[in-house]
Amino acid sequence: MSAGYDLIVVGAGYAGLMAALTAQEAGRRTLVIATGNGGTHLRTGCIDVLGYIDGKRVDDPVRAAAQLASARPTHPYATTGVEALGVALLVFKQAMARAGYPFEGDGHTALLLPSALGAARPTALVPRTMAAGDLRRPEPIVVVGFDNFKDFYPALIAENLERGGHRARAIMLTAPGFEHEADLPPLTLARAFDRAPFRSALAAQLGPRLRSGERVAFPAVLGLTAALEALADLEKRLGAPVFEIPTLPPSIPGIRVFNAFDRLLRAAGARVQIGHPVIGFKTDGLRVTALTSQTAARDRDWACDAVVLATGGVASGGIVVDSHRVAREVVFGLPVVAAVAPPETVNGLSAPAAYFERPTPSLPGLAVDAALRPLDATGTAAYLNLYAAGALLTGAEPWREKSSEGISLASGWRAGQ
Amino acid sequence: MESRTVRDVRLTLDHCVKCNICTTACPVAAVTPLFPGPKYVGPQAERFRLELEPMLAPEGGAPPSPDHSIDYCSGCGICSQVCPQGVKIAEINTRARAAYVGGQLPLRNQLIARPDLLGTLGTPFAPIANATLASPPLRGVIEGVLGIHAEAPLPPFAGRTFQQWARRHRRVRAAVRSVAYFHGCSTNYYEPGLGALTVQVLEHNGCRVIVPRDQTCCGLPLQSNGDFQAARAAAQRLVSTLLPYAEAGYDIVATSTSCGLMLKREYMEILGLAGPEFKTVSARMWDICEYLWHLHEQGELDTDFQPVPLTVPYHAPCQQKGHGIGKPALDLFGLIPQLRVVEMTAACCGIAGTYGLKKEKYQIAMDVGAPLFADIRAAQPDVAACDSETCRWQITHGSGVRAVHPVAVLAQAYGIADL
16 A cells, blocks of 8 residues: 555635545545645535626526526636536535535526525525525524524524515523623533433523414524434424524634534545645646645655645635735635735725725635646646646626635535546 | 833733633533632733733743633643634643742742653652552652642653653664654653654655754743743753754654644743744644545545444544644544544543642642543443544543543554554
8 A cells, every 4th residue: 555645635615525525435545735725614504606797686406506607607607517516515415414504596596585684595505403594585584692602693693684575573592501701702602502401491481481383483503413303302392493593713613614524534544634734736847746834843744646636725825825915825826816916905904895895806715727737937737636626716706696615615525526 | 121012912901802702611610619700800800910911921930810810721722722712711821830839849849840850750769650650659649748639640750761762763664754843741751652652654655754862841840830930941951952944944743742732832922932942843743633634635644444343523623623623643543444433522631731739739720620520431432542642641531531642543554553
């Protein structure tokens, strides 16, 4: 047996985990190596595919992705191909179901879910714990919050839902057993929801205040390890459909997704190494032959036949932008396109609007060839066996399009082939 | 004075974006409200501790840190490993605990932080000492007087030391390379058999194994309990013992993974020891499995393993993960025919060195370890494997399953000794 890996994936967000699972389950010896946790823990835990084109909400995310891909050949969906997107969504759904954390949605129907501000949020796949939140359903919504759980205000959410034409009201509770806590973190609540006695005490408080025909929204903390059980149990005790609304990070639904991937990867024999920052690489000129990470005592090389770079974009530190607005990809020093344009200045200071009002077609990112290989300065693949996936890819506006996880899964699946 | 390295560690707090990923991974915050989580106690509270920094200097005594919950950090280090921004949370917290303790350790902590002293005292009287440690009524007295929990896993003294074995041991094969073996206190006083297996496994692979005499405690228990001054003295002593071997170009292998991590990095990053001798020794340090896998990568490991038809759950302890070397024990196990290895995914066994021995923290440690114990039992194992001694004792205590160092599994596969 050789001491190296068939594939090393750098990064442990949606793109990296998808690439790794795809490769490992195809029989390739795979290593996931990452500085820390990230993408999963900071996002909603839903799979956005495409919510808007030019500000207009779409009805069929996958079809709309195909339209976008043909209209914008530089968009990641144009590179991955929309077939890859469809397959990736299916593979993801099957994987999560196997891990005991099933998702609903088929990618061809835009689901509309309430945000933590009560806005309608388009997405494509949602965990079962959020499915009953679809705003196209008629039942009125009771938004439940906890008085010492911060940044989730049921009255605000209900009011905004009402403004959006949905019937909603708010109930504020005190979490049983946490009456004396000044601040109740999401994880503490999630672990409480894992326990039946907590759910029973909570249902006893809440049940009498519900009216028939309502559905109940909680912050997305309905269990860390036993979410499905917690959901079913609460629905039974309350006699009403129950769903979660994503909160500020850390994202409990996102952690569930990471844990599901982690279990599947290890069960399939992949290695997952968090806390191993990659600081360099070795090459024979044409191919990457090893990645270098820092250990406690010395640098160490991890030999490999191929690399998927999924370190995320600017937000995750995969690309850094210095104070001169020069963008740099951190592992390979690959050329970054669509670097941040100089913002407009007012009295010598940056105008805040310049950051948000379309300064460029996208965030800084990597240009890739049809096989997702990042391009060097001459416009050809930098290395024959180096692939990029996820938020590193240039050409998208995920925050505007609501396309983040879809791009990550599609490109992760392609790169893991 | 503060070393450059310590300053670098400190400055990482400015990279904290308050995402709370560390808190999601913290095994202690998961089971007790007494520890709110690494972010709150670490990068967040550190800003209020800036004025205390001068008192962290080797000479200094220090007033209490403003945040008393720091004492409930077990020091496992998982927070630093999961941080996507590279904030050295655990390192910051360990230093903050030293400021909180201010060098004033209670008697109990002074005792359990000195395994070499305990070993020296206990070894000649092993039968009496072991009978005492195994007696529930006497352990009840010890708990009452000292605050060491009556059920906490204290290992029995072996009654003979590994150093005694090493002195009598004759080399059996011609060697192609020489290594020095840093065995640590636990191997010397409690598990001399592990030291013997390590020497034999290394010799089996063509190594001449030198066991430096007068190996003293690395100082980790002192560091964890907040006595930096004594920890620095221990570090100086041990490094001066190992330095000649490092300077002579010997690789130094360690079987105590947390002690090895001290020599590799923590002397510099946490204790702030800046002398060149610390770098010299660090550069030569290897965890035993890391070293054996390194030999394999060079094509120099004997891979003629006999089948080991056993089911072995493997738990990589927190400090092993802190090395940043992957999981070489799993890699090595992958070379052994018929061995069925189950990689554990639970974060931590809870013991964290001396943390779980303490009366007020014993139950926290057991609660932290509960998912791991359950997973180990569920694997229906013949034996469990884990690189760290205190974690092995805790695993056996919590799960009822005997736990061995990965080297013991390799030794069986080489036909050196059965598990």
